[in-house]
Amino acid sequence: xxxxxxxxxxxxxxxxxxxxxxxxxxNNYDVVGVITAPDKPAGRGRQLNESxxxxxxxxxxxxxxxxxxxxxxxxxxxxxxxxxxxxxxxxFRMLPKVVWDMPKYGxxxxxxxxxxxxxxxxxxxxxIINGETKTGVTTFFIDEKIDTGAMMLQEEIPIExxxxxxxxxxxxxxxxxxxxxxxxHLIQEGDIETTIQPKTExxxxxxxxxxxxxxxxxxxxxxxxxxxxxxxxxxxxxxxQLINGEDTLNIKIYKVEKEMASHDxxxxxxxxxxxxxxxxxxxxxxxxxxxxxPGKRKMDVQSLLNGYDFNKNAKML
Numbered sequence: 001x002x003x004x005x006x007x008x009x010x011x012x013x014x015x016x017x018x019x020x021x022x023x024x025x026x027n028n029y030d031v032v033g034v035i036t037a038p039d040k041p042a043g044r045g046r047q048l049n050e051s052x053x054x055x056x057x058x059x060x061x062x063x064x065x066x067x068x069x070x071x072x073x074x075x076x077x078x079x080x081x082x083x084x085x086x087x088x089x090x091x092f093r094m095l096p097k098v099v100w101d102m103p104k105y106g107x108x109x110x111x112x113x114x115x116x117x118x119x120x121x122x123x124x125x126x127x128i129i130n131g132e133t134k135t136g137v138t139t140f141f142i143d144e145k146i147d148t149g150a151m152m153l154q155e156e157i158p159i160e161x162x163x164x165x166x167x168x169x170x171x172x173x174x175x176x177x178x179x180x181x182x183x184x185h186l187i188q189e190g191d192i193e194t195t196i197q198p199k200t201e202x203x204x205x206x207x208x209x210x211x212x213x214x215x216x217x218x219x220x221x222x223x224x225x226x227x228x229x230x231x232x233x234x235x236x237x238x239x240x241q242l243i244n245g246e247d248t249l250n251i252k253i254y255k256v257e258k259e260m261a262s263h264d265x266x267x268x269x270x271x272x273x274x275x276x277x278x279x280x281x282x283x284x285x286x287x288x289x290x291x292x293x294p295g296k297r298k299m300d301v302q303s304l305l306n307g308y309d310f311n312k313n314a315k316m317l
Contacts, residue, residue: 003105003190009084011035013051016173017090020110021053023177024088025060029184033082035092038066071096086187088180089142100142105187107142109149110180112172113206114156115140116197119147120206124172125165128231130204131223134158135168137176139183141194150194153183164233164255209236216240216253218268218316222283226258229286237292245311254290254298261285268316277301279316 008031010021024031034057042049050058057064063082067075076098087100087107100107113123115138120126127135136156143149155175159168186192207213209232216225216238232238237252265271265280278285292298293308 003188004085006030006086006105006184006188007032007082007084008184009033009035009079009082009087009103010053010090011087011092011095012053012090013037014091015052016112016169016176017092018052018056019173020088020090020177020180021056023181024184025062027181031062032084033063033065033079035065035067035079037093038068070099086184088184090176090180094146095142097144108139108152108183108187109142109147110176111138111140111147112169112176114138114154115147115151116200117204118206119203121208123206124169125209125231126204126206128159128163128165128168129228130231131227132159135172137172137179139179140197148197150196152186152192152194153179155179162230164230166234211239214238216316218279218281220282222258222260222281222286225281225286226256229253229256241317242293242314243317244314248317249294251294252292252298253288254292256289257287259285259287266315270310270314270316272305272310272314274305275302277305 006029008024008029010024010031012021013036021031021034034053036051036053036057039048039050041047054064054066065075065078069075070093079099079102085104087103089095089107089109095107111123113127114136118126124135134156136154138151138154140151141149157171157175183192214232214236216228218225218240229238233254237254239250239252242249242251259278261284263280267281269280271278271280271285276287278287288301290298290300291304
């Protein structure tokens with residue numbers, strides 16, 4: 001049974017969310033308000049930086065709210081005054097019940113994984129880090145817990161063997177915006193069906209990324225290290241320590257290739273030539289293609305080799 005005309009509030013912050021908001025606007029849905037993160041100081045000048053969602057919303061003349069506290073009474077009052085009957089969340093924050101329970105037709109989220117696996121903050125990264133061969137996007141209604149609500153639609157795609165998180169992010173961004181559009185259409189038509197997420201004993205989690213879990217452990221095997229580096233390229237980037245003579249440098253590693261080979265070198269041993277920089281690991285070598293030294297920009301490895309001297313005993317830790 002067809003429902004009342006939808007009046008949508010959209011909640012999101014980064015570029016990933018902009019694609020969905022843009023799709024809703026271009027398909028003439030009535031977006032009565034956009035909720036996004038407050039402006040934050042950024043860069044050397046500490047100038048206030050607007051979220052990607054805010055920039056797009058302002059350009060389109062949409063009403064924008066930027067609450068610091070989602071339980072604040074003034075914000076709740078303002079949110080109610082917009083008169084939305086559906087809320088859509090893409091890459092935002094955990095919502096209090098007073099917010100997600102407000103609209104007549106509920107609040108749904110787009111999550112970049114095949115739920116129930118990879119609930120959490122960084123599902124695209126962890127799918128690659130863990131060596132998955134497929135992933136996807138899911139729309140689900142929000143409930144009290146994180147990413148546990150009843151699912152509506154899901155779409156699966158393969159993960160290529162050499163795919164980085166940057167490339168996969170962009171694919172899922174566009175597939176996700178289409179899935180949201182399909183979900184909204186079904187809600188409008190009253191044809192939406194939900195599926196309770198199955199309770200599985202060994203679920204994989206998309207933990208929040210931080211400095212410790214982005215560090216490369218060179219004692220691990222070739223594929224594990226390769227997957228970790230591409231699963232963090234280009235953001236936030238895998239890092240390690242370069243021991244070069246008396247210098248210990250924290251470096252970031254971006255683009256790499258892998259070479260299967262037998263050798264008896266210690267893990268982390270560097271092999272340096274005029275054209276190549278590679279690291280010995282269990283099962284072969286990680287060939288570094290892009291790297292960033294402290295205080296420098298990211299560069300291709302050929303540029304590094306042209307101007308940087310490696311000690312004969314240099315190694316990665």
